Amino acid sequence: MKIYFDENMPFAKEFFSELCHLNNGIDGEEQGELVPFSGRTLTAAQVADADVLLVRSITQVNEQLLHLNDKISFVGSATIGTDHIDLNYLAKRNITFHSAPGCNAISVAEYVLSALVVLAERYLLTLSSLTVGIVGGGNTGTRLSEKLTALGIEHKICDPLLERKQAEKQKQDKSHNPTDQRHYVPLGDVLACDVISLHVPKVVGGEHPTNKLINAENLALLREDQILISACRGDVIDNHALLALKTAGHGVKIVLDVWQGEPDVLEALIPYTEIATAHIAGYSLEGKARGSEMLYQALCQQLAITPKYQLANFLPSASIPAIEINQDFNQILLNQLVKMVYDVRRDDAIFRQQLFVQGFDSLRKNYPVRREFSAVTVNLSSTTYSDVPHRLGFNKN
Ligand SMILES: NC(=O)c1ccc[n+]([C@@H]2O[C@H](COP(=O)([O-])OP(=O)(O)OC[C@H]3O[C@@H](n4cnc5c(N)ncnc54)[C@H](O)[C@@H]3O)[C@@H](O)[C@H]2O)c1
Numbered sequence: 001m002k003i004y005f006d007e008n009m010p011f012a013k014e015f016f017s018e019l020c021h022l023n024n025g026i027d028g029e030e031q032g033e034l035v036p037f038s039g040r041t042l043t044a045a046q047v048a049d050a051d052v053l054l055v056r057s058i059t060q061v062n063e064q065l066l067h068l069n070d071k072i073s074f075v076g077s078a079t080i081g082t083d084h085i086d087l088n089y090l091a092k093r094n095i096t097f098h099s100a101p102g103c104n105a106i107s108v109a110e111y112v113l114s115a116l117v118v119l120a121e122r123y124l125l126t127l128s129s130l131t132v133g134i135v136g137g138g139n140t141g142t143r144l145s146e147k148l149t150a151l152g153i154e155h156k157i158c159d160p161l162l163e164r165k166q167a168e169k170q171k172q173d174k175s176h177n178p179t180d181q182r183h184y185v186p187l188g189d190v191l192a193c194d195v196i197s198l199h200v201p202k203v204v205g206g207e208h209p210t211n212k213l214i215n216a217e218n219l220a221l222l223r224e225d226q227i228l229i230s231a232c233r234g235d236v237i238d239n240h241a242l243l244a245l246k247t248a249g250h251g252v253k254i255v256l257d258v259w260q261g262e263p264d265v266l267e268a269l270i271p272y273t274e275i276a277t278a279h280i281a282g283y284s285l286e287g288k289a290r291g292s293e294m295l296y297q298a299l300c301q302q303l304a305i306t307p308k309y310q311l312a313n314f315l316p317s318a319s320i321p322a323i324e325i326n327q328d329f330n331q332i333l334l335n336q337l338v339k340m341v342y343d344v345r346r347d348d349a350i351f352r353q354q355l356f357v358q359g360f361d362s363l364r365k366n367y368p369v370r371r372e373f374s375a376v377t378v379n380l381s382s383t384t385y386s387d388v389p390h391r392l393g394f395n396k397n
């Protein structure tokens with residue numbers, strides 16, 4: 001079986017080497033091979049003999065890529081977003097598709113938290129007095145909501161699709177205790193919060209499109225003291241409208257991890273951002289590697305074999321694996337804890353200094369190792385101290 005994988009998938013060799021040498025492969029023939037490729041430049045000729053194709057978000061998987069291949073039976077994307085995949089085409093050809101829902105949701109939530117901690121320090125903000133509006137209550141929005149709850153930060157969620165699902169379930173079974181008990185609000189309520197954080201997929205058309213969801217019209221409603229964060233897809237904010245707002249002198253503080261037209265970036269917008277990064281919010285080692293693990297599990301299932309490996313087999317220990325805390329929790333401690341694991345200013349500095357030297361894709365390919373809070377065990381020296389660090393995701397002994 002020939003397995004082609006994006007070179008930017010951590011532990012792909014560890015997970016997939018044995019699978020491609022199995023005799024009971026998908027078509028049960030030939031020598032196995034595990035072949036890395038560069039995601040942006042992959043061609044139809046390169047993957048003409050692939051049985052399995054494992055991509056990340058920068059590879060468009062469609063008829064143009066697969067028309068020379070008549071044997072492929074499995075495509076996986078080690079990512080949350082699927083807007084780069086032509087799902088109808090794969091279904092038409094009976095090609096199984098798996099993505100990795102939620103794989104890097106914690107990483108995105110920790111990126112947003114790091115951005116909030118940095119901005120709170122820069123502008124002397126008390127985080128617990130802010131309201132946060134989350135657009136999109138799926139995996140990343142939910143992980144963020146959990147961390148905000150741990151910190152006692154008031155927040156609202158706008159997700160008309162989940163809101164409808166919740167209402168339908170309640171209608172079906174009035175006596176049943178609903179699993180989703182969240183209260184959803186309209187977009188307008190979220191846009192009035194002190195912090196607005198976007199967590200929607202790219203959706204063009206339909207009832208709830210997200211393409212340019214944040215456009216000139218609703219940007220004009222923003223207050224000068226708000227913070228707008230996007231770590232979902234670049235097309236969700238009209239970048240030109242945002243630039244027009246900022247060049248007109250509007251004070252809204254912007255945190256952008258994603259950009260319209262990636263790998264190109266609207267250069268003029270960069271100086272107006274508080275934090276600017278190269279689509280790396282989901283790039284914790286755990287986040288990326290969970291994507292590899294989830295595709296491994298899906299492929300094992302397709303091959304009807306029991307998975308032999310887990311991510312825990314391969315993850316190294318963190319550079320600071322454990323710490324002890326000698327005081328009760330407060331914002332200063334939050335600041336220290338978050339920045340010890342992930343200080344988003346590092347990625348912001350790399351972006352500003354290296355974007356036009358290395359290029360967007362190279363910044364992403366050569367992303368330095370970043371761990372999630374869970375890689376660090378936090379010991380509290382007194383049982384009277386608050387367990388907020390553990391509720392934020394730090395490991396507990
Ligand atoms: N920057 C990064 O590194 C990074 C990392 C992970 C995911 N992402 C992007 O973020 C997106 C969200 O990730 P996720 O894991 O939360 O996805 P998800 O599918 O779990 O959740 C997305 C949620 O958005 C909701 N939604 C859809 N249209 C909406 C609309 N018009 N208004 C409000 N809500 C709407 C959906 O109902 C869903 O609940 C992904 O699709 C991906 O494009 C970016």
Ligand SMILES: O=C(O)[C@H](O)[C@H](O)COP(=O)(O)O
Pocket residue numbers: 008055056057058078079080081082104232279280281282283
């Ligand atoms: O959709 C996702 O999971 C994220 O946007 C992810 O960070 C994409 O990373 P890439 O596949 O571009 O390496």
